[in-house]
Amino acid sequence: MTTPSHPASAAAAGGINSLSDTDRTRNPNSESSTLQSYQHLFRPGFVHRRLYVDEQIFHDELRYLYGRTWxxxxxxxxxxxxxxxxxxxxxxxxxxxxxxxxxxxxxxxxxxxxxxxxxxxxxxxxxxxxxxxxxxxxxxxxxxxxxxxxxxxxxxxxxxxxxxxxxxxxxxxYRGFIFASYSADVPSLSEHLGAAARLIDQWLDRGEKEPVVVRSGSMPFLVHANWKTIYDNAGDGYHPPFSHESMLKMFARRYGDVDMNYYGSDFDKSPMYSKNLGNGHTFLDQRPEMHKLSAWKRQHVMPGYEAMEKALIERFGETRALAMLDTATGSGMNLNIFPNLLIIGNQIQMPEPLAANKTQLTWFATTREGAPEEINAIRMRMQEDFPSFGEVDDSANFEACQEGMAYVPEMEWIDIRRHHDTEVGTPDPADHLWREPMSSDLHMRTYWQRWQELMNAGATQALKARGESS
Amino acid sequence: MSKKHATGTTQFDLGFYDRMAALLEKWKHLGEIPVDQIPSREVIDEITRLLYLEARLLDQHRLREWLALFSADGAYWIPADVDYRDPRHTIAWEFNDRRRMEERVERLETGQAYSQIPPTRTVHLLSNIEVMLAEDDTLHALCNFHIQTHRGHDTQSRCGWCGYVLRKENGHWKIMLKRVNLFDADLPQGNLSFTL
Structure with a gap:
């Protein structure tokens, strides 16, 4: 198991943050049919394109990674x-x-x-x-x-x-989230979740704490990209103002200083941050901006915004109604539990690998059991807006990345360097977990480290099993 | 007063959702259209021309003119289920009021909506058009659609049926609701960022 730490401290284990000369000279583009270490596919701050396009690695992942973790x-x-x-x-x-x-x-x-x-x-x-x-x-x-x-x-x-x-x-x-492992040889679920469990608590225990219900349908997106091309983005705090410029520009033009407008300046100076939770799990926290005042009041409008606000104020009074609406607004949390649970806003995403270049990304909508009908209707219309105005552009970018990785073997490396060498990371004063600015690639460096641990252990075990049977 | 209230709408209150629930019940169980609900040949022709005009505007990416076909309280709805579920607690691919439809068009006009660069090419084919008289001087129109699309390296078909609610305003039929029912709405969808 990894312990949360500055990724550089994991240098001894090899991988993204260290590299021997032998690894450096090995040709990462060459295919190998024998079981092998994946070490030569990593360089400090870079990962190799084959990790995203190679069918053999994809099949190895289904066995050694998806087959050997929660x-x-x-x-x-x-x-x-x-x-x-x-x-x-x-x-x-x-x-x-x-x-x-x-x-x-x-x-x-x-x-x-x-x-x-x-x-x-x-x-x-x-x-x-x-x-x-x-x-x-x-x-x-x-x-x-x-x-x-x-x-x-x-x-x-x-x-x-x-x-x-x-x-x-x-x-x-864990608190309604069901996990399975296809191998008995895994630590306990609570050990696996580690620091992520506390953030699941925070996500569930918002507002009046009605139970979260995942029976409100889903949006299953079919994306022609590797599952990790999508997973990279789940913790990419760098892309919002650029990938989503059309959405931010339109909302700002129509409604002024609304949600996500805080990406308009140098948001690495904002109190938002990216965090390594250990075991490959990561967290982007937008709450310091989004929930600084009233998230509802700062939310751009959605169908029913005025009508439902009015009805709730009439029923519950202004203070309680606005508090309810604040917690119906997206959580401001991106909690990424490696490898297949992404909690984003008020939704639960499951990326499901279909092929090296094909993934189903399902966004499950959530309602709150026993909450006023107005609140749940508002939750639905609000959970439609980012998929419609943002996710579509993300998907187009994932597919563009996949195409570039697949078809230009002359350019081998994918850049995950951001804030690797700026020395601005710090331990969180509250829990000592490692934090970096919002735009850092810490998420990618963190999960790739875990990817290597699982894949190397799986490959080694398979090699051993093969030796014993021959 | 913030801008958001200046452009506010009274739609999408609980009463609106009740009307949607009643509409879905009606469409779900619709049999033969009763004789007394069949409009005149002339009205059926008017509606057919409107649907063909809408299809042509969409295929030519003339979205501002497309918007003008909707009433001020118009809505555009693409469910993500095929079970006529209650939208109060069911997510949709899209459930836009008029304001959100305008936001949609404005976003695409920024030139930075990467899912539509280049834009999806479409051909809308309509068939099985049925028109019936409904309450409060409105009409309902149902039709099947086949949208042939191409974007990137990908040629695809989208199929299903549309349900429209229409009302005459100042001598022109306006769309109060367009519900686009993809036959595979609950199954994985590729790029849905064009206007269906």
């Missing part, structure tokens, strides 16, 4: 009733996530123990069990095989229990 798989509120289920691919693997009649959550590989067919082919529903469409092998929602047709054909020693659906190796949850 992944966010669902939110408990997606399964409100006994026998509810959803199906979803996470880290490539098709899963059935169920709530049993007793209310317990299970995560099963959606793969028949017989001929590997996908057993449940519906996205969601309520069912006590699942019947495979091929030979009608039947399983209950806890994974137990309950029926195999013409069973005598498997002989006298056959037992149904030997053909149960396979559970994920580890399953745990």
């Amino acid at each position: 992944l966010y798989i669902a939110h408990e509120s997606e399964l409100p009733q006994p026998n509810d289920f959803i199906t979803r691919r996470v880290g490539g693997r098709p899963l059935i996530i169920t709530r049993s009649a007793e209310g317990k959550i299970h995560a099963l590989f959606n793969r028949c123990t017989h001929r590997a067919a996908i057993v449940c082919r519906e996205p969601r529903g309520n069912a006590k069990g699942f019947i495979c469409g091929y030979h009608a092998w039947t399983f209950n929602n806890e994974g137990h095989c309950t029926s195999v047709p013409l069973r005598q054909g498997y002989g006298k020693t056959f037992t149904l229990a030997s053909t149960n659906l396979q559970h994920v190796a580890r399953l745990d949850s």
Whole structure:
């Protein structure tokens, strides 16, 4: 496990912040079919294009990275009733996530123990069990095989229990966020989340603390880019005024000094910051600007802004209504939990790798259980605005990056140097976690360090297993 | 008084959402159009011409003229579900009031909206047009659409049906609502930053 620290202190471990001469002279563009270290794909402040475009590395990632760490798989509120289920691919693997009649959550590989067919082919529903469409092998929602047709054909020693659906190796949850690991050999979830858990608390415990509900639909974006091209952006505090200039310009022209206008000057001098939470997790904190006064009052308008504000003030009085609206406004937090949970504003994003150059980025909308209808309607219209006016431009930039990485082998390196050498980072006085200015590439350097740890350990283990079997 | 209130709108209050819920119920269960709700041939022709004009303006990127086809309380809606879910607690790809539609056009006009540089080329094809009389002197029009698109290296088809609510203002039909129902609205979507 990494401990949060200045990335330079990890130099001894090699990677982005250090490089031996042997690594420097090795040709990173050359393909290698044998298991190998990925060290030669990193230089201080730079990562190699192959990490984003190479099919072999993509397949290695599905095994060594997605197969060997905690992944966010669902939110408990997606399964409100006994026998509810959803199906979803996470880290490539098709899963059935169920709530049993007793209310317990299970995560099963959606793969028949017989001929590997996908057993449940519906996205969601309520069912006590699942019947495979091929030979009608039947399983209950806890994974137990309950029926195999013409069973005598498997002989006298056959037992149904030997053909149960396979559970994920580890399953745990933190305050409604369900995580799974496909390998048993991982630390506890709380160890994995580390400092990120406290920020999940802060995200959940805003305002009147009604439970967060993730049943309000989603926007699944299909992006023709590597999952890391997207992941890079989740902690890129440098791009907003440039990538989103059209949006910021339009809002400023129409409404003056509104949300995100603080990106108009040297925002590295602002109290916003980027932070290394350890284990590859990172945090961008825009709250010092966005929630400095009233986030609602400074929010650009959205459909229903005036009508809902008026209705809420009539019902609850101005002070309470405005406090409610402040916490319905985006959280000002970008909490990135490596490798597949991105909490942004009031949404939950899951990047799902589909191919080296293809990713599904799903934005799950959230409402608050028991909050006034006006608040939830406002939350919906507000959660539509950035995807519509901002994410579309981000996606266009991700695809432009991917094209450049894929088709110009003469230019090998991707620059993640920002604030690496400026020596302006400091430990946070409150928790001693490492902080850098908002525009830093600290996020990228942090998760790439974790990427290398997982991938090198996975490759080493696979090599060892191969040696033992030969 | 801040600018935001000067351009304010009374739309998208709870009453508006109630009307949307009633509209969705009606469209979801619509069978044969009752004879007494079928408008005159002349009105059907007027509506058909309006829909074809809208398609042509969109294909030519004439978004200011497109905006002018909407009423002052007009709305543009692209759900992200195919189940007629209540928009009070369901996210949409777009659910714009008139003001947000203007913001959309203004953003594209900055020349820095990178998802539309270069712009998506489109051809809108409309079919299965049905028009019916509705409450308060409004009309409903339904049609199927096929939008052939090209951007970057990518040629794609977008399909579905549109539901319109229309009202006559000063002798001209205006669009009060355009609901664009992609048949795959709940599935992964590529670049949706053009105007559907």
